[in-house]
Amino acid sequence: MxxxxxxxxxxxxxxxxxxxxxxxxxxxxxxxxxxxxxxxxxxxxxxxxxxxxxxxxxxxxxxxxxxxxxxxxxxxxxxxxxxxxxxxxxxxxxxxxxxxxxxxxxxxxxxxxxxxxxxxxxxxxxxxxxxxxxxxxxxxxxxxxxxxxxxxxxxxxxxxxxxxxxxxxxxxxxxxxxxxxxxxxxxxxxxxxxxxxxxxxxxxxxxxxxxxxxxxxxxxxxxxxxxxxxxxxxxxxxxxxxxxxxxxxxxxxxxxxxxxxxxxxxxxxxxxxxxxxxxxxxxxxxxLTLDAELQRVAEEAVKQQAAGGKPASLVAIQPSTGHILAMAYSPSGHNRAVSAGQAPGSTMKVITSAALLEAGVTPDTVVPCKDTTNSPRQWHNDERGDFPSYTLADDFSRSCNTGFIDKGLEKLQPGTLAKVAREQFGLGLEWHIGIDSRDATIPVPRSNDEAAAAYIGQGTIQVNSLAMASVAATVQSGRFRQPVLRDDAERVTAPGALPAGVARDLRAMMARTATQGTARTPMAGLTGQIGAKTGTAESGGTTTNSWFIAYRGDLAVAAEVDGGGHGFAAAGVAAAQVLKAGGKG
The missing domain is CATH 3.10.450.50 (Nuclear Transport Factor 2; Chain: A,)
Structure with a gap:
């Protein structure tokens, strides 16, 4: 889906x-x-x-x-x-x-x-x-x-x-x-x-x-x-x-x-x-922490996906250190890779899943994927139809919106998503990476409609490729390390920690998504420890924005293409190019 x-x-x-x-x-x-x-x-x-x-x-x-x-x-x-x-x-x-x-x-x-x-x-x-x-x-x-x-x-x-x-x-x-x-x-x-x-x-x-x-x-x-x-x-x-x-x-x-x-x-x-x-x-x-060879690959990957005037960006991070290994964006001038603010689409489901897992839901818990659901706003999935036997892991790998909305509204309190994002993933903290950057914004929802949108990465959430690459890196290593462009940059630490069991379950679900789910096409052929999550964010018009976060060994990547369509397409192709060049099992 x-x-x-x-x-x-x-x-x-x-x-x-x-x-x-x-x-x-x-x-x-x-x-x-x-x-x-x-x-x-x-x-x-x-x-x-x-x-x-x-x-x-x-x-x-x-x-x-x-x-x-x-x-x-x-x-x-x-x-x-x-x-x-x-x-x-x-x-x-x-x-x-x-x-x-x-x-x-x-x-x-x-x-x-x-x-x-x-x-x-x-x-x-x-x-x-x-x-x-x-x-x-x-x-x-x-x-x-x-x-x-x-x-x-x-x-x-x-x-x-x-x-x-x-x-x-x-x-x-x-x-x-x-x-x-x-x-x-x-x-x-x-x-x-x-x-x-x-x-x-x-x-x-x-x-x-x-x-x-x-x-x-x-x-x-x-x-x-x-x-x-x-x-x-x-x-x-x-x-x-x-x-x-x-x-x-x-x-x-x-x-x-x-x-x-x-x-x-x-x-x-x-x-x-x-x-x-x-x-x-x-x-x-x-x-700097950058890797010239990986930067070259990232530049080419973004250039290909930005053809035709689509704004795009990509950031690669080393999970074990937080070192930024590559950052590329188009058009030049405004560094959207670290300074943009956009809704991340379903890549946000990584953090929503972390919150649900902490609330007692397991990957095997049945979370029906209904054709539509209401909050009271009506929501649907790309893959139409009812899938009553889907589990949380199924919903994650197939990117079912309705399942995440229903279970989120049932299990999570207003502000839980923002708290988990801040305390375990470092999103919303003030980062000093060595150059100008913009911090993530995850507001507390004021209604069920706003909460439903947040659970699937829509609404008022504002992130960029830097922030979402860090999310993938946190899952891979099990610990938030603030991304930096130079070792002497001032770092902040998250006030909490990602529980070991939650990190384990997230890795398992991201691995399944990379091999059997919505990310399987761009991730095909990549070996070793891999995981991914696709995202497709509405932009207020007839087009959608393509998002993709993934890791392979000690390399985590996030990419986004404005107007690029589904996550597995433009952004997924760009991210997979970098993972193939720099990731190891």
Whole structure:
């Protein structure tokens, strides 16, 4: 029975804004929020963290282009002060779109000429030569890379408008800095006025986050920079999901520090986004708990499931230590993996089951799975029909909503779910993982309808992939260990403990779900100690959100895909990829 809840050398632009008291360049705005609130900042060294995470000083010298021309170029408008488009601009005609072969050829030529710094030749290969030339020249000037490599990442595909699109990867290296700035982007190809294939010019050709009026520039940092490495000392540069995370990392007290520079994107109405830190070789190292190889797998898993614009995230934790081994999310910018707040769907049944087991229900207790039930709101399951002989273990593995609602209303008092979540799983406590994060919220229900929704992970419960990965880790190890991104992070402990018998029963039910229940398809082929729970959360529209939590040996994972459908589908596929790469029996 499936779950149903009531189921990225070269240039940017100059200007001035004020942000936290520092003059940092063009553009201003607010931090992106979340579905249901903003994340809480980590408690340690807030001043340094804020400075490193988003406060920048003196913009590197900008020459050759005035602000008006630069912004006009980025916006994709005329570079001649607003007059008619220069000759060479394509006109939309009823000609057939370029073929994939034509698109690949012009994209290769464009990327090659741009990469060697010939902005005039590159811009001539676009439908807006003057606009493109100004923007490419500005990018070359304000993001002064030592080398710039631009490589197509695959054959041309068909875009939503029927015209070909070519993906490419940008890799920029800078003098006096370690590592390289890398990111993926795309460009569209159209027919120009002459009928030949040309690149459709848009700000996103420079960077996928760049919009009209936005700017990119290398800026100096007023505060220290550090080289973040993974648990094995490997560099963490180049991971899209870590671009906004690494700038938040601060050194240990008393550690020597050096200053550096960063590539910063600014846009009207948004807080400046730090795209990449140019870390000097002399910068001290800060070791994180992340595993670079597992992070690579997590990034790819999330990228696959986020195709088509679905927001998604994944967190992997080591149950025996609480170490965060990977965190990935899409789209970039707002770290939904640790800062979102969403209903978890039926993955919440792990905690509801813990409460029921403590209340005297056993895995073998008969808990009928009725076709519908009322609280007085009517609830149903995806798998329609009555299953009067189902036990609690059956309800869990088949994800029966009505059984959990009926037994929850019978056995549990208002507030019991929140108490068990807090005291045994650490949800609702104030976590300090080493960067900004958002704590789980599990309110006390005010009615039977609210209680029924909570028992199956709907209603006002707000969690994220970090919180639910911790739930899976707690079941696997039998003990809550607050997740951390670095060993010196401040930890909290749960006021209670998960009873050994309850942990044993939960592991048994999660194992059954992974091998015989709703999680069996994504978990197929995984060996050793495994367990899983699917979740499908209603989002207020016609689509549902896909949730999946699981463990394999000393690795626990949670994944969610907004609009991904059933838990065993999108989120389950992503989580299983990570478990296969890093889990051991």
């Amino acid at each position: 499936q779950d149903a809840g009531g189921p990225d050398g070269y240039q940017g632009y100059a200007g001035n804004i004020e942000f936290d008291g520092y003059d940092i360049g063009d553009g201003d705005g607010d931090r992106n929020g979340d579905e249901a609130g903003a994340p809480r900042r980590s408690g340690a060294r807030k001043a340094v963290l804020a400075a490193v995470g988003g406060v920048f000083a003196a913009l590197l010298a900008v020459g050759g282009y005035g602000l008006h021309n630069i912004v006009t170029a980025v916006q994709g408008g005329p570079s001649n002060g607003g007059g008619a488009q220069p000759s060479g601009t394509s006109a939309r005609t009823p000609q057939a779109p370029p073929t994939a072969e034509e698109a690949a050829a012009v994209a290769q030529d464009f990327l090659a000429t741009w990469g060697r710094g010939d902005v005039t030749a590159a811009s001539a290969l676009t439908d807006r030569p003057e606009t493109a030339r100004a923007a490419l020249a500005a990018f070359q000037q304000n993001v002064p890379a030592r080398t710039l490599a631009l490589t197509a990442t695959g054959p041309a595909t068909t875009g939503t408008d029927g015209e070909p699109v070519v993906g490419f990867r940008t890799k920029a290296e800078f003098e006096g800095a370690t590592g390289a700035w890398e990111y993926d982007s795309t460009l569209g190809v159209v027919r120009g006025a002459s009928g030949r294939a040309v690149v459709r010019w848009a700000p996103t050709v420079l960077h996928p986050h760049l919009t009209q009026g936005g700017t990119i520039a290398v800026k100096t940092l007023p505060d220290p920079v550090f080289k973040a490495t993974d648990r094995n000392g490997k560099p963490l540069d180049g991971f899209p999901s870590l671009a906004a995370v690494l700038p938040m990392i601060t050194p240990a007290d008393g550690e020597a520090v050096v200053s550096g520079r960063a590539v910063v994107l600014s846009a009207t109405g948004r807080e400046p986004e730090q795209l990449y830190v140019l870390t000097p070789p002399s910068a001290p190292q800060v070791k």
